[in-house]
Amino acid sequence: MLDQRLLRDNPELISQQLGRRGMALDLTKLQLIAKQERDLQEQRSNLQAEGNRIGKEVGGLIQGGEASNGPAVQGLRDQGNRIKQQVSVLEEEEKELQAKLRDQLAALPNLPSPDAPDGKSEADNVEIKTWGSPRLAASGETLEEHWQIAERLGLFETERSVRIAQSRFVTLMGQGARLERSLINFMLDLHTGKGYREVLPPILVNSASLTGSGQLPKFAEESFRCADDDLWLTPTAEVPVTSLHRDEVIPADQLPLRYVAYSPCFRREAGSYGRDTRGLIRLHQFNKVELYWFCHPDHSREAHQQITADAEAVLEALELPYRKIELCTGDIGFSAARTYDLEVWLPGAGAYREISSCSTCGDFQARRSAIRLKDGKGTQLVHTLNGSGLAVGRTMAALLETGQQADGSIKLPAALVPYFGSDTIGLA
RNA sequence: GGAGAGGUGGCCGAGUGGUUGAAGGCGCAGCACUGGAAAUGCUGUAUAGGGGCAACUUUAUCGAGGGUUCGAAUCCCUCCCUCUCCGCCA
Structure with a gap:
């Protein structure tokens, strides 16, 4: 607002x-x-x-x-x-x-930050840096896409998931389910180790919460709604975590509040028919570990750098090459003032794909949600920031494509071994 | 789902129509006392909007919304939530 x-x-x-x-x-x-x-x-x-x-x-x-x-x-x-x-x-x-x-x-979106680069569309986004060397196929080598690998190794059910729900849902099975669980735990541990407070929020949220973080009124068609109640399936943990402090005045000395929340996320993906129909990239339900800061306005600029670095740290720990881009003013989301996207390299697809989006919202969500800080005599609105750390399904996709071996198995990064219990998937 | 009780400031808690934004206490801040502290004393301590350079002033807010009244935290209606007991249940 x-x-x-x-x-x-x-x-x-x-x-x-x-x-x-x-x-x-x-x-x-x-x-x-x-x-x-x-x-x-x-x-x-x-x-x-x-x-x-x-x-x-x-x-x-x-x-x-x-x-x-x-x-x-x-x-x-x-x-x-x-x-x-x-x-x-x-x-x-x-x-x-x-x-x-x-x-x-x-219904009006946030004002872009003066720092945000001007531009009309995705095409005008600015690459800030790249990390790691993208894996390319060696001569004579064919790299599979993650959904081919997952099908071959029996990591998920797609056809049967349509029977359970509809298209754009998957059921993870066996080592696939285990890998998802390992990733969630790994990410939560990494972030809590840096002082983030862990949150496991409700995933059904009311209209006030969706309005507070900016999803309503403009994007009602993007969320699933429970018809008989004033409740929606949350599209991101950003929604419940913002409302964690809705209508509150926070003492300045408690800031910044830094939270890490795992939640399933639900999106209708209206208008994406035919895109990313296979695999784990674009689903109605997916898991995400979300970073969220409430901070003093004077510190939100550094906080944005930090929250992005904290998301990057996950990719680096998992040895996944990525690039960091800054969104231009024409591509920034409704509530955000400035956004970095992290795009992971998918060797099978041969492309970078978004795996994290790290935004500062300034006081936009705080004004909608009435979240203030008290410093001495007066109050003022806090600043809020959010960043995926990371989208779990897409992380799995990247790991499968990046770790593929000549024998058809998947080599996992060392950091994940204590969580997954093995350094390889798919060896009988 | 059934029955009962209740929702007042950061917290506890008084307050059943009259100058109450709200006694008292706790907490917090400042000052005094002290070598320093404790204890004690004094003073201050909600949020949002409007006007004003400011001092200040004004409106609203006692779960939410409506009503009665010149006047409502107090009376009436609707809704929401919390607690206790019973039922059901991971």
């Missing part, structure tokens, strides 16, 4: 900054609504002040022995009634304007 004061005082700045995202908006009408709303509020509270004064006068008279049905009291009563009526009219108008303002403001 953007600041209403900013809308009143400087809508040009908002238009200009959202213009960097490729949006063309004229906010003069919305600004007018905001100003009307403010004027109405002023009128209304002046009237209420008058009403309060009268109420106190009546109380004083009656306590002073005046008859409660005497002429003096009756006159004040009539006056009070008139004010009450006027107030209720103004209140109604004010509520209408407030709702309009809130709805329209809630």
